[in-house]
Amino acid sequence: MSRGTIDDAALEAEIGQLPALSLLELRNRWKTLFSHPAPKSLRRNFLARAVAYQMQVEAYGGLSVATKRRLREIAHAVRTGDANAMLGSNRIKPGTQMIRQWQNTTYAVTALAEGFEWNGRTYKSLSAVANAITGTNWNGFAFFGIKRAPSGNKNASGPRRTSSRANPDVGTVPVSKVKSTRSGRNA
Structure with missing residues (x-):
C-alpha cells in the first residue's frame, strides 16, 4: 500500500484479507513492514493483528514520542514495582x-x-x-476543582502529510489575496 495517499477502503479491504493469508505469507508481510523476520514463536492470529496494526501505522502514523516514552516508563515501573512511577506525575503530592x-x-x-x-x-x-x-x-x-494537566495533542502523530515548506515550488498566499480573488474584486 502506498504511503503517499491513504485510501481507507483499500486499506480496510487489505486488512480484511489478512486472516485468509497463509503463515508464510503473513511472515513475508511482517518482514516487509518491520524490516526483520517475525519471531518464530508468534502464532498466526497474532501475526495477522500485528501486521494489520503496522499497516495502519504506515498509513496514518503511530504513537507520539511522548506516548512511547510514557509506556516505556510504565513498563519499567511495573518491572521494578514502583507504584509512584506507574501513576505518573499527575498524582497529587502528599501533604497537599x-x-x-x-x-x-x-x-x-x-x-x-x-x-x-x-x-x-x-x-x-x-x-x-x-x-x-x-x-x-x-x-x-x-x-475539589482540580484541573488535570493536559495530556498533549491527541492528534500529534496523525496522518503523514507533506509540508508546503518541504516543496519549494509551493508558495503561500496571504489571506487577503485569497479573499479578494474569490470575491472577484481586486485587492
Missing part, C-alpha cells in the same frame, strides 16, 4: 490540602502517600471523600 465549601461548610482534605485524609479517616480516592461529604457520587477531581 484541598479545600472545598459545600452547603455552607468548609471541608479540608489532605493528600497522603496512600490516599486522602478527611475528618480523621483515610480514603483511597478523592471520589470517596466527595461521596462521604455529599452523599452522592462525584468525580473527586471535579468536586
Whole structure:
C-alpha cells in the first residue's frame, strides 16, 4: 500500500484479507513492514493483528514520542514495582490540602502517600471523600476543582502529510489575496 495517499477502503479491504493469508505469507508481510523476520514463536492470529496494526501505522502514523516514552516508563515501573512511577506525575503530592465549601461548610482534605485524609479517616480516592461529604457520587477531581494537566495533542502523530515548506515550488498566499480573488474584486 502506498504511503503517499491513504485510501481507507483499500486499506480496510487489505486488512480484511489478512486472516485468509497463509503463515508464510503473513511472515513475508511482517518482514516487509518491520524490516526483520517475525519471531518464530508468534502464532498466526497474532501475526495477522500485528501486521494489520503496522499497516495502519504506515498509513496514518503511530504513537507520539511522548506516548512511547510514557509506556516505556510504565513498563519499567511495573518491572521494578514502583507504584509512584506507574501513576505518573499527575498524582497529587502528599501533604497537599484541598479545600472545598459545600452547603455552607468548609471541608479540608489532605493528600497522603496512600490516599486522602478527611475528618480523621483515610480514603483511597478523592471520589470517596466527595461521596462521604455529599452523599452522592462525584468525580473527586471535579468536586475539589482540580484541573488535570493536559495530556498533549491527541492528534500529534496523525496522518503523514507533506509540508508546503518541504516543496519549494509551493508558495503561500496571504489571506487577503485569497479573499479578494474569490470575491472577484481586486485587492
